[in-house]
Amino acid sequence: MQHYFGKIQGNEAMLGPEEAHHLLNVRRANLGEAIEVGDGESVFECKVVSLNPLRIAVIKEIEERRELPCEVTLAFSWLKGDHNELIVLKGTELGIKHFAPFISERTVARPEGKEKNKIDRLRKIAEEGTKQCRRAEVPSVEEFVSYGQILAKKADHKVLAYEGMAGDSRSLLKALSSVRPGESILFVVGPEGGFSEKEAKMALEAGFSFVSLGGRILRAETAAIYGASVISASVEE
Numbered sequence: 163m164q165h166y167f168g169k170i171q172g173n174e175a176m177l178g179p180e181e182a183h184h185l186l187n188v189r190r191a192n193l194g195e196a197i198e199v200g201d202g203e204s205v206f207e208c209k210v211v212s213l214n215p216l217r218i219a220v221i222k223e224i225e226e227r228r229e230l231p232c233e234v235t236l237a238f239s240w241l242k243g244d245h246n247e248l249i250v251l252k253g254t255e256l257g258i259k260h261f262a263p264f265i266s267e268r269t270v271a272r273p274e275g276k277e278k279n280k281i282d283r284l285r286k287i288a289e290e291g292t293k294q295c296r297r298a299e300v301p302s303v304e305e306f307v308s309y310g311q312i313l314a315k316k317a318d319h320k321v322l323a324y325e326g327m328a329g330d331s332r333s334l335l336k337a338l339s340s341v342r343p344g345e346s347i348l349f350v351v352g353p354e355g356g357f358s359e360k361e362a363k364m365a366l367e368a369g370f371s372f373v374s375l376g377g378r379i380l381r382a383e384t385a386a387i388y389g390a391s392v393i394s395a396s397v398e399e
């Protein structure tokens with residue numbers, strides 16, 4: 163079943179112009195076709211009951227849970243090339259709720275002047291990923307902020323992947339053992355060049371725990387996807 167975003171009003175699903183265009187002109191939906199509509203909270207099984215004007219009837223709510231029981235923010239230092247897109251696409255599939263790109267001391271690729279385009283592109287990717295994995299809700303992609311602003315964010319569990327901890331026994335999985343459903347997790351990954359010592363110190367002062375992602379140094383995008391996978395596996399009920 164194809165997945166769309168819309169609003170539920172009574173027994174009908176209302177799609178915005180872009181989604182309606184996709185359904186009618188790109189997918190060429192037939193009368194009577196079954197589709198899924200996500201309204202940001204739940205997913206509904208629906209049926210196209212009229213094409214012109216477009217009318218979609220809600221059949222029933224799909225009960226399966228598609229969101230993680232915890233609110234997870236993945237903060238990552240902006241990377242070179244299309245690695246940022248990879249992080250958002252894979253992170254969306256893995257249940258991340260908020261993506262927070264930031265600039266730190268050793269960030270190599272700086273989006274200067276192109277911030278809006280870069281964020282818009284990531285938002286589009288989050289939307290595509292959401293449809294593909296049939297989540298009810300598109301994760302948010304926040305505007306660029308500084309490393310300091312990431313550290314100041316509030317969360318029940320604040321963890322930072324620090325390469326200085328590679329091989330250390332404080333693994334991400336262990337750090338997450340106390341997480342309870344409904345809590346929030348902020349997971350931070352550094353740039354290609356890693357975090358400076360000063361930045362590591364700042365994180366400790368801001369109440370973060372350092373975690374190791376194993377004995378090998380991962381590339382930043384692998385670290386982000388590894389983190390999202392481990393978080394998802396440890397909080398999923």
Ligand code: SAH
Pocket residue numbers: 322323324325326327328329350351352353354355356357373374375376377378379380381382385
């Ligand atoms: N250039 C650095 C490595 C940076 S890896 C060096 O050679 O030391 C990029 C980011 O991925 C790091 O900032 C960290 O957040 C994360 N990372 C990669 N491997 C890791 C590991 N084994 N443990 C914890 N964090 C890791």
